[in-house]
Amino acid sequence: MKLLVVLSALVALCAGSATPVVPDDNSHYVEGESRYIWMPDGEGVPHLVDLQEPANQAFLRNRNGANNQYWLYTRLNPTDPQVIVHGDADTISSSNYVASSPLMVLVHGWNGDGNSTMNPTITDALLAVSDANVIVVDWSALASSLYSTASAGVPSVGQYLGNFLVWLINTAGGDWDNVHLVGHSLGAHAVAVAGRMAGGLATRVTGLDPAGPLWRGNDDAISSNAGTYVECIHTDGGILGLFNPSGDADFYPNGGRNPQPGCLISTCSHSRSHQLFASTVRYNHLNGSLCDDINQAQINQCSGATFKMGNSDLSKQGNGIYGLTTGASWPF
Ligand SMILES: *[C@@H]1O[C@H](CO)[C@@H](O)[C@H](O)[C@H]1NC(C)=O
Ligand SMILES: *[C@@H]1O[C@H](CO)[C@@H](O)[C@H](O)[C@H]1NC(C)=O
Secondary structure, X not given: OHHHHHHHXXXXXXXXXXXXXXXXXXXXXXXXXXXXXXXXOOOOOEEEEEOOOOOOHHHHHHOOHHHOEEXXXXXXXXXXXXXXXXXXXXXXXXXXXXXXXXXXXXXXXXXXXXXXXXXXXXXXXXXXXXXXXXXXXXXXXXXXXXXXXXXXXXXXXXXXXXXXXXHHHHHHOOOHHHEEEEEEXXXXXXXXXXXXXXXXXXXXXXXXXXXXXXXXXXOOOOOHHHOOEEEXXXXXXXXXXXXXXXXXXXXXXXXXXXXXXXXXXXXXXHHHXXXXXXXXXXXXXXXXXXXXXXXXXXOOOOOOOEEEOOOOOOOOOOOEEEEEOOOOOOOO
16 A cells, blocks of 8 residues: 555656656646746757756846846847947937837847847837837846746846836837837746836737746736736747736637647747747738637637737737637748
8 A cells, every 4th residue: 555655656756757858849748737848048949947946046136137138229220239228318319219219129038138039030020110119128147047047037127127118218208108018938927027017008018928837827927917908929828838818819829839830849839929920010911810718719710800910000909819820931
């Protein structure tokens, strides 16, 4: 009897915590149970993450939102960023920032930086269609740490970002009705914290496959109070991303889960969210259809009223769960 108990405990332990050996393969992953997960860095390269590794509190005292860097891109400097320093108004006045133009803010995820692929891809798309200020947030000083540490530091990254944006608009001018915050993975939760820090005034907040591990039921996670209109695009729901609706409108391309068309693995599906978003900024071509419920979204059988996914429309408003089918490669 004793032996049986020990044996079954051992089996349970192994099922939950066995080290997955095939890089990139998250097929073992059970949300809320599995200890290990393969997670992509800013270039999509998979790293094995131990979700039970405690956050490094000593590291968090030195690396947090205070290390955020803010890189401004405009049509006058589409590839060479101008660094805006919080508290130094000269860095704004000597930059190409235009107070009356749209302000889009991009925040990368774990193990990324300001140069991570999503940033130039979305920046290029936005500047092609809009004479905007694009601020890329580089929080690599913290994002490059253990996932558990980076994740625990996300609220700080968001708070500093929120305070920075309030300072920027108070100092140099700007209009919250022109502000669109966009974050991928952990970055989606960071922009949500920033949005709430700014009183929910940003007209749009977009979460691109908001990070799932350590974020289910987390009070700092993205939610509809982060801005006037909050949209989430779910592409690896239940693994690297949250599957539950988390905004005013939630889009579930191709069922919202892995594998997305053209992807075999969840790291690819997770990154697909920012590629889809960049594509809709350029072409605004992906129509969602309203779903009766999340189950209908998951089987991609939604057929209600249509609503565009993504795009850069600052007056966008809506709510509900939407499904759609996309292509397997750009522009999807
Ligand atoms: C980003 O890219 C630029 C240009 O290649 C380089 O100078 C800079 O050091 C990079 N920054 C980071 C954080 O990787
Ligand atoms: C999306 O909807 C627009 C109308 O809003 C329509 O013109 C277009 O053909 C639709 N696109 C697709 C791929 O169905």
